[in-house]
Amino acid sequence: MNNPTIRKVPELNLEDYLAGTELEKQRFVDQFYAGLVDYGFIVLNPYQFDFNLVDDCYQVFKSFFKLPLASKQRYNIHDGGKRGYVPRLQEHAKNSENPDLKEFWHVGREVPAGHHLAEEYPANLWPEEIADFKRKTYALYEQLDQTALVMFRSLATALDVPKDYFEKLTRDGNSILRAIHYPPMTEFELPGSVRAAAHEDINLITLLVGATDSGLELLDRDGQWLAVESTPGQIVVDSGDMLSRITNEVIPATTHRVVNPSDDTSDRYSMPFFCHPHPDAVLSCIPSCHGTGAKYPDITARDFLNQRLREIGLA
Numbered sequence: 637m638n639n640p641t642i643r644k645v646p647e648l649n650l651e652d653y654l655a656g657t658e659l660e661k662q663r664f665v666d667q668f669y670a671g672l673v674d675y676g677f678i679v680l681n682p683y684q685f686d687f688n689l690v691d692d693c694y695q696v697f698k699s700f701f702k703l704p705l706a707s708k709q710r711y712n713i714h715d716g717g718k719r720g721y722v723p724r725l726q727e728h729a730k731n732s733e734n735p736d737l738k739e740f741w742h743v744g745r746e747v748p749a750g751h752h753l754a755e756e757y758p759a760n761l762w763p764e765e766i767a768d769f770k771r772k773t774y775a776l777y778e779q780l781d782q783t784a785l786v787m788f789r790s791l792a793t794a795l796d797v798p799k800d801y802f803e804k805l806t807r808d809g810n811s812i813l814r815a816i817h818y819p820p821m822t823e824f825e826l827p828g829s830v831r832a833a834a835h836e837d838i839n840l841i842t843l844l845v846g847a848t849d850s851g852l853e854l855l856d857r858d859g860q861w862l863a864v865e866s867t868p869g870q871i872v873v874d875s876g877d878m879l880s881r882i883t884n885e886v887i888p889a890t891t892h893r894v895v896n897p898s899d900d901t902s903d904r905y906s907m908p909f910f911c912h913p914h915p916d917a918v919l920s921c922i923p924s925c926h927g928t929g930a931k932y933p934d935i936t937a938r939d940f941l942n943q944r945l946r947e948i949g950l951a
């Protein structure tokens with residue numbers, strides 16, 4: 637029987653990895669890996685992370701989502717949600733017919749003109765109605781990108797690949813900062829829909845800076861839903877489909893959802909950062925996870941992503 641007071645997503649201190657003794661470092665590596673294998677989620681206390689940038693971004697995105705729909709729709713460029721605004725009831729989970737009760741905004745990687753990915757990555761949109769939108773949101777993007785790199789280094793040790801294995805895979809990667817607004821339930825009349833239906837993330841790992849409210853749940857290995865509790869100042873880290881694929885499912889992509897609140901009138905905001913490889917990266921089974929054979933053939937991150945985006949109604 638699942639007892640939520642006993643089963644709890646492990647909590648880790650990034651300081652142990654970045655400034656700890658060799659023993660603390662190794663313990664962090666082991667606990668991060670075990671957390672992903674056992675739960676697919678860990679709660680991270682970051683180290684030297686500027687949470688003012690998080691507050692700034694919540695301010696920016698709250699102001700944006702408050703704009704009239706006609707203003708917001710100017711930034712809905714129907715590119716499959718790659719950049720800019722995606723209105724309510726657009727995205728649905730892979731096996732769900734009902735759309736999620738959310739609207740969101742995507743900020744993607746900026747590369748200089750002439751860069752080999754400049755043609756492939758769509759240009760970001762920067763709403764002129766909101767002051768400092770670009771500076772504030774991209775500063776958070778870069779800070780999360782740096783944090784991800786540290787988590788990847790620790791994961792590389794656990795998986796027995798060169799320390800820069802994920803760095804190479806994700807250099808100039810297609811990572812996305814998604815700001816989500818879940819409006820009050822009173823604004824919908826859709827009995828079958830939830831804030832975010834059960835799904836797995838497509839990417840390698842996701843970093844979620846503290847949401848403004850609870851509601852996030854993971855499906856644990858015993859088939860029980862478990863609340864993922866975090867406080868402001870923490871970052872929830874979870875594993876996605878791409879990590880599952882290259883680890884031969886040793887680290888599964890954990891199913892999660894955002895349940896509807898008991899209170900019908902409150903909003904919820906969250907900001908997942910989806911860490912993606914660069915499009916030409918080959919998703920290939922890591923040797924230490926090979927076991928009796930790779931379950932999946934090699935595929936480029938580009939092909940894998942496009943396949944998944946079609947499945948969720950975004951391509």
Ligand SMILES: O=C(O)CCC(=O)C(=O)O
Nearest residue numbers: 816832847852894906908
């Ligand atoms: O809003 C949240 O807390 C989680 C959102 C999520 O899982 C997603 O957008 O993939």
Ligand SMILES: [Fe+2]
Nearest residue numbers: 835836837892
């Ligand atoms: Fe997710």
